[in-house]
Amino acid sequence: MELRIGWLYPTLMSTYGDRGNVICLQQRCQWRNIDVAVVRLDQNATPEQFDQVDVIVGGGAQDRQQEIVMRDLQGEKAAKLRSQLDHGIPGVFTCGSPQLLGKYYEPGIGQRIDGLGLLDLVTKHPGLNTPRCIGNVAFELVSPELVAALEPLWPEPPIVVGFENHGGRTYLGETQPLGKVMIGYGNNGEDGWEGALHRHAIATYSHGPLLPKNPFLADWLIQTALLQKYNRQVTLQKLDDSLAIQARAALFKRLELSSLLKTA
Ligand code: GLN
Numbered sequence: 001m002e003l004r005i006g007w008l009y010p011t012l013m014s015t016y017g018d019r020g021n022v023i024c025l026q027q028r029c030q031w032r033n034i035d036v037a038v039v040r041l042d043q044n045a046t047p048e049q050f051d052q053v054d055v056i057v058g059g060g061a062q063d064r065q066q067e068i069v070m071r072d073l074q075g076e077k078a079a080k081l082r083s084q085l086d087h088g089i090p091g092v093f094t095c096g097s098p099q100l101l102g103k104y105y106e107p108g109i110g111q112r113i114d115g116l117g118l119l120d121l122v123t124k125h126p127g128l129n130t131p132r133c134i135g136n137v138a139f140e141l142v143s144p145e146l147v148a149a150l151e152p153l154w155p156e157p158p159i160v161v162g163f164e165n166h167g168g169r170t171y172l173g174e175t176q177p178l179g180k181v182m183i184g185y186g187n188n189g190e191d192g193w194e195g196a197l198h199r200h201a202i203a204t205y206s207h208g209p210l211l212p213k214n215p216f217l218a219d220w221l222i223q224t225a226l227l228q229k230y231n232r233q234v235t236l237q238k239l240d241d242s243l244a245i246q247a248r249a250a251l252f253k254r255l256e257l258s259s260l261l262k263t264a
Contacts, residue, residue, distance in 0.1 A: 006053030018059030020209030058097025162206025
């Protein structure tokens with residue numbers, strides 16, 4: 001089996017270390033003898049390449065880079081990305097990326113950046129004098145389908161940990177939230193929601209990178225991509241996640257959430 005990872009604008013949208021999500025997916029495939037290729041979906045990519053990937057990763061970026069990305073992510077490229085995600089291709093989009101999957105992003109300075117309109121959400125930066133949302137974040141996943149799918153992959157409660165750093169505040173319309181904030185700001189520090197979920201696309205403010213800190217999400221993305229591509233449910237070989245488990249336990253302790261762990 002083979003998976004092709006589409007990496008959105010790697011040069012412009014890797015400001016906050018989200019390339020770690022690509023590396024995590026790649027490695028967790030290779031450890032299972034699943035062939036994996038990484039396709040750079042950027043200004044040099046053709047629209048057809050947006051169709052030829054099985055899972056998509058988008059990282060975070062500064063306002064200026066987001067504006068440059070959206071100048072290119074138009075027309076056929078935008079249509080193919082929307083279609084892929086609408087048809088259930090899995091993906092993980094962090095911070096600046098989901099802001100661009102929404103209706104628009106009003107940056108700290110400069111003009112409104114129109115997004116793809118795939119997610120019913122808008123993002124507004126309150127201005128450069130307003131403190132950014134920075135710090136550790138922990139949230140509980142709220143989608144029953146996603147929680148049920150994760151159950152066999154991870155023995156612990158469906159709590160995601162990460163690190164956020166954003167000026168924009170995101171407000172959801174009809175799109176469902178990804179999680180309920182336990183620690184940190186989440187989408188806007190007001191309504192208690194974090195991220196968004198659209199079919200099998202995860203949108204989140206959690207850098208970290210997200211996937212090495214929450215390997216069950218990486219495995220869910222891999223399993224979902226294989227199901228979509230080969231039309232069969234593949235049971236993934238269990239990996240030694242002892243390091244991730246230790247790292248999570250340490251963070252849960254620091255965030256005073258240890259009581260929520262079964263194996264505290
Ligand atoms: N530039 C956007 C903001 O400040 C996204 C930041 C990010 O990707 N971490 O909200």
